[in-house]
Amino acid sequence: MGRPSKALLDKERIGATALALVDEHGDFSVPQIAKRLGVQTASVYHHVEGRGGVVELLRERVVAAIDAAALDLRPWDEALTAWARSYRAAFAAHPRTIPLLTTSPVREPRVLTAYEQAVGMLVEAGFALPDVMPVLTGLENTVLGSALDLAAPETMWEVADEEATPLLAAALAASPVPRADAAFELALAGFVAHCRGLLPA
């Protein structure tokens, strides 16, 4: 007796296939997923709620690599810094998911629970409630931009004619290595320091 077909088409496989498609092509469609899994498109829709449901499977897979325990660290700035580093590494492994996941609303219950934990940590640290989402989102923006940069070549500016752009050539030659880490750590330190200034004295 063969394996039941349901086992071939669980959410795990749909999410893994969608992620492979996005890693390769920057996007996915439900018919493409069905084709790779050797099933009818309608069968995929039995397991997920439309295209948005597949995006949430993608989100769950990528976010699973973030170290949630970072948010248990104290004080808050150590928690935020460790979380940001882990968050960046998780998304740098799948940079092409970033525009899909950042432009589609978060519905996945486990991801919402992680935000609940982050909000709770910032409230406990003393942040005013209207500052909490801007702090989290501002940090995420820096993290996701830096994740894209981490996935970029080490030589990001190809100066063919040093006489045309001598200052750029000099700045590149003087730049720390690896360049992406230096830029991320600078932005992260700046962000956390600025947030510290938002707290009551």
Next chain:
Amino acid sequence: MGRPSKALLDKERIGATALALVDEHGDFSVPQIAKRLGVQTASVYHHVEGRGGVVELLRERVVAAIDAAALDLRPWDEALTAWARSYRAAFAAHPRTIPLLTTSPVREPRVLTAYEQAVGMLVEAGFALPDVMPVLTGLENTVLGSALDLAAPETMWEVADEEATPLLAAALAASPVPRADAAFELALAGFVAHCRGLLPA
């Protein structure tokens, strides 16, 4: 007499077609561009140097919307702030170009010239040469992450069960509107303040 075929296939049209494809599908291929333009794939390669050449046409089109005059402002922090805001708006109009452009080396001479101007402005302001590229890249990371967020829905977290995530629900209800601008301006202010600390006293 009809228009010469060359006019139908100049770099302008190739770049515009590539941008339309990326806006719609998150990626492009040279055969897809040829198909849309009604020409052979080989004909496209007469005008651009491979796929990378098309990426540079994309870069030129998106970057053209950035207000280069912002870099002429003084003092440096006003220049950097105005440039960042204009940069974010340009990329928010084409968010799906972001992973393509951030992971492909910059070769386009006009874009390299804009970097030369930005480096010159920071050197003139007194930044040490090893800090210049981390400052520019850190700012770009925050800008590009924020551009993706600006292209996202205003309701980015769909809390179906307020009892499961009560703190997140409260933080969202207290969040400033529009939420993306609040997060970007917070991160931008923090970044510029931190850079100010890098300058000699």
